Amino acid sequence: SQKIEQNSEALNIQEGKTATLTCNYTNYSPAYLQWYRQDPGRGPVFLLLIRENEKEKRKERLKVTFDTTLKQSLFHITASQPADSATYLCAPSPRAGNNRKLIWGLGTSLAVNP
């Protein structure tokens, strides 16, 4: 079955450093992959989408890579700030069927320490 894995352990980094979060998927080939941010008790907020034919996508301090050979996406936050502390969710799309039915990772909790 299709499976998504994100770093299960919380990531703690120092302010100003680059945070790197990993999303690995198995048993399928997504057409695209999305990253969301979720704060405690709130709904997820869309950050970035990267398609299978794109190697890298950037938005301000955020960068996403998509390696279809490794079946992995990396999410980077450069010059991290305490306000970046949140849980980050990876959501690849299935290729077959309705590709709006995303498959969600459990998320990685990021804490940026001042």
Added chain:
Amino acid sequence: DVKVTQSSRYLVKRTGEKVFLECVQDMDHENMFWYRQDPGLGLRLIYFSYDVKMKEKGDIPEGYSVSREKKERFSLILESASTNQTSMYLCASTPSGRNEQFFGPGTRLTVL
């Protein structure tokens, strides 16, 4: 900005009660979704709708039904609430031709 609103932030119900959770979006999106989110299980799709009066089962539809009589409103119904339906319920919408989902603030439902 897209706005997705949900009828309640917190809700407490008794076992066996019929529960209605409502979601409204103001951007004319065709697709709407209901998820529940539980620790260690992540976001799981209950139902989604791609048009008025159209619905499709997600991964965990048992014990739930939905209604979409108007484009902007998507309701989730728990016909007879049970304690294992205690959860955070999240509604989302997506316009046709786009893939990013816009989420509401969530409803934390407790069934006693």
